[in-house]
Amino acid sequence: MVSAAVDGARLLSRLDSFAAIGGLANGGVDRPAFSPADRQARSLIADLARARGFSVAQDSIANLFIRRGAEIGAPLLIGSHLDSQPTGGRFDGALGTLAAFEVLEALEDRSVRTETPVELVVWSNEEGSRFAPGAMGSRAFAAGVMPAGAERDSNGAELRVAIAETRAALAGAVERPLGFPIAGYLELHIEQGPILEKAGLPIGIVEGIQGTTWLAVTMTGESSHAGTTPRDSRRDAAAALVSALGRLQDAIMPGDPAARFTAGRLVSKPDSINVVARQASCTLDLRHPQPERLAAIDAQIRAVLSEAAISHGCSLDIELLLAASPAVFNADLVAAVETAAERLQLPSQRIVSGAFHDALSISAIAPSAMIFVPCRGGISHNEREFVEPEHVVAGAAVLLGATIDAAHRLARRGPGASN
Amino acid sequence: MVSAAVDGARLLSRLDSFAAIGGLANGGVDRPAFSPADRQARSLIADLARARGFSVAQDSIANLFIRRGAEIGAPLLIGSHLDSQPTGGRFDGALGTLAAFEVLEALEDRSVRTETPVELVVWSNEEGSRFAPGAMGSRAFAAGVMPAGAERDSNGAELRVAIAETRAALAGAVERPLGFPIAGYLELHIEQGPILEKAGLPIGIVEGIQGTTWLAVTMTGESSHAGTTPRDSRRDAAAALVSALGRLQDAIMPGDPAARFTAGRLVSKPDSINVVARQASCTLDLRHPQPERLAAIDAQIRAVLSEAAISHGCSLDIELLLAASPAVFNADLVAAVETAAERLQLPSQRIVSGAFHDALSISAIAPSAMIFVPCRGGISHNEREFVEPEHVVAGAAVLLGATIDAAHRLARRGPGASN
Structure with missing residues (x-):
């Protein structure tokens, strides 16, 4: 077993330094x-x-990569992102x-050489x-091309120009092709939900990211x-809409604790x-970890809405705005995370991510897994976002252990093994 | 029995003349x-x-009164209104x-002298x-004072000035005090709903005007x-709001055909x-002819909303915007309307008005009743409003018969009899 340990004080101090960049009062x-x-x-x-x-x-979309020395070969990527919501938290x-x-x-402190190269993204x-x-x-990296989307921000600034300026600011960086071969991906993130805090657990072993369906529903009747x-x-x-929504609210989540219906x-x-x-309209956000349940x-949902429409003499229109399949993380990498938590004697539970993460894109092209730590009240995308220092350090320690273990497991996988 | 008959062609021609005033294409x-x-x-x-x-x-609010010759004493008023909605119908x-x-x-054609003076309003x-x-x-007439309300229209014109101009335009009219003594009130109106048309009946014997409760409901929870x-x-x-509304939609009107819940x-x-x-809000419009059912x-409604609020961890606020008690029309005058329809062999049914009318105000101070005729598709407050010519004439014939009968019945009532 390779021996290495995170320096909690160093990490907490770094978090403070980065929170000052774009920091709010x-x-x-x-x-x-x-x-x-x-x-x-x-x-x-x-x-x-x-x-x-x-x-x-x-690379061409300004994904940033950091590697120790001259390690070569497809790396195990570890990392997350540094951009934030306009009034975001310091941990997300x-x-x-x-x-x-x-x-x-x-790893560098102890001159540890991992069995698969480890690279930060x-x-x-x-x-x-x-x-x-x-x-x-991460979408661009996984697809090898830029995703379609907004070309300008709300002030008219061009995405193309903003990316070029960002890349130019990092003078001397090596150029990498978009979507170079990788061995795997591990990401530590705050849960952005209340499950771990409620369970009193410092670590969540993320098994996957639930699937999402977004619908725009419109009932049309007649004024009278x-x-x-x-x-x-x-x-x-x-009446048609609330009657259907009332039934669905009373049925979906009470009947299936893994479902999210909003x-x-x-x-x-x-x-x-x-x-x-x-006319009465609503949007529906439905999430579930299992594709068949989704x-x-x-x-x-469609049956209950349709029945209500008929019963109230209305016509029904349902537009599919988003359909994202659930991601199931790689069993070996999930096991690496779980083993790391066990070795550190950190209590944990398996959990499915409710929110999207970069790991959703990357899991389509390489073995991936995530680690969650609790955040206070489950609050995120909010300046009040807060993570206990001991959970910050615990999360980093599990990431370190899982990285070493995953690098070992990935080195033993043959090429073309399942993600 | 006094003999008199309406001139259908004269009435239909008059309706055309008045529809041209402020007429739309x-x-x-x-x-x-x-x-x-x-x-x-x-x-x-x-x-x-x-x-x-x-x-x-x-009078001072420009209510207009027309009487035959020099008849004296508290009259039976018959009439309605001549103002319209901005894109209203020609019959309302x-x-x-x-x-x-x-x-x-x-009455004048046959020189009929009624037992109570009859006056148009x-x-x-x-x-x-x-x-x-x-x-x-009618509110001002019933109360003897101007009701509180808007002092200006949306263009800034003053109500006070608009009333003065309207009164000044009727040069030579006799001045009447606001709320002078009357013996009773009869009003013919289009139903503004679909009941008579669906039943295939030309006449509705209006027993009263249902009570109305308007509520503004706000559920407050927490974003997540x-x-x-x-x-x-x-x-x-x-979720709290639609769950409650769904239950109420499924319970109130299906459980009580006289209830209206919107x-x-x-x-x-x-x-x-x-x-x-x-936060989620709605308005509720509840109507019922019986005060105890209202x-x-x-x-x-309050119990179901409160239960849903508790079940979803929300707080509930209910503001009462309007509480109008049901009006029950005078049995003698309702009987006069029914007898008139029977004598004319016009099929009818008793009906409760879903909409407000001037008779609601006046029923508080004098025996009152109304006659309804069907309108196509129940459509009103709309340029498409339409009444079959035969129903126009039938309604006027019932009004004539009921006026003569009511004038007889009212003459036999002692002073201070119940409304």
């Missing part, structure tokens, strides 16, 4: 993708890398990136809040007088107190 | 209260009255007003779409991540597809 950060603050954060990690003798590289992305840097330093534009879609860097129109003459679009937007027209609604609940 | 009318078109319609009916030797009077109000004028003429500003509240003239937050950590305001406005915040709603359903 109350501890949050504003570090949009390809912004001056994002460039400053990238420059700082590149400077830290060079100071340790690590080499720095980037930065924790996984700086913990990965701490892993490189811990800082994915570009994970948040997607300035330029959609999110996970842009709220006082004079009897039930059987009504074509009440709002009607986030509700709108009615003509939006008048004494007029039966002609499909079954999707079918249930 | 597709047959509707735009004749807002106290507007030049409203003044023109009032002037025309005053001219028609004087041509028959009738006298014209008005005008039918009842011109049918009442036809009644006066029919044109109530000011029934619609309330230019200056709220609606039924302004739609993907990561499990059911038991959610405080989903939209959630006309639906709003959620922050109105984002992948964020659990922090109260019972109101209580049911």
